[in-house]
Amino acid sequence: MSLRRARSVLGAEIGAIRRRDPDFDAGDITAFTFPLAVRAAGVLAVGLVPLLVVRTGGDTDAVLVPLIGSLALAIVCTAVVAWLTAIVFSGLVVMVLYRTGPAASSQLVVRILTDSFRRVSDATSHITLLALVAGLLSLAIGLPTRYGDEEANSVIEDLLAAQVGVLLVALGFAFVAESIRSAADIVDDQSLMLAWPWALLIACLSWAVATTIGPFEITRMLAILLHEWLPANVDGVPRAQLIAGLIPPDARWWAAFGPIPIIVAVWAIAAWRHGGFATLREFLAGHDEVPATRLP
DSSP states (O other), rough: OOHEEEHHOOOOOOHHHTOOOOOOOHHHHHHHHHHHHHHHHHHHHHHHHHHHHSSSOOOHHHHHHHHHHHHHHHHHHHHHHHHHHHHHHHHHHHHTTTOOOHHHHHHHHHHHHHHHHHHHHHHHHHHHHHHHHHHHHHHHHHGGGGOOOTTSSHHHHHHHHHHHHHHHHHHHHHHHHHHHHHHHHHHHOTTTTTTTHHHHHHHHHHHHHHHSSSSTOOHHHHHHHHHEEEEEEEEEEEEEHHHHHHHHHHHHHHHTTTTTTHHHHHHHHHHTTTTTTHHHHHHHHHOOOOOOOOOO
């Protein structure tokens, strides 16, 4: 009885499929595969650095792994400082230029800071899992070509260092994005039309300040990390000479203003995702009125 029932259900299912006239449309296939291909490319991009690390030899690892780790630490430290600086700058803009009360401005900054930190915390778990999966794929691809070397680090140590480096860089991008969104959220309480333009200006200024001023000045921090991480001699080149070659005198200004196009790109994506451009177009078209302040 059950076999007859299964055959009946299966026959009905096949008949329904035939009546729908299956069609392999190229447009439908493209619409189906393109989002998957984009996400697969993202995973491959995240796994590229661990793949390079596990496939290189011991001599290359002596420079590559410390460089990746030091650069990642410097980037995430600078991004965190820029994030905090952007939130403080936004609060000052609201208080000084828009004449908001100090207590209300402080409460707004604390609320936005808390919300931003929660978003970063939620994103961290996803970034960690992505880095882990990409690193494991890199290990599977690169392990057969990696041979033992008594003087080199083990492949597991190099893989973990590369994965942590990728994770920290991804967190750096997350903090840059949060600095933009937090600045927009703070100014948005006073000016919907100028919230996102203010966010771009504040984010760029905060990054420049974080990279050039204070103890977290990025080239200084990078030089200290490389000095602690690199061996005394690399292929006969003294450590100090190698660091001087990796960090030229003008690297400080490149670090301050070189990432500005990346910040602009992140800002454009954030403004598009959160309706900043749509709001600006509505105001410019005269479809909306400038709202009164929502702060007491």
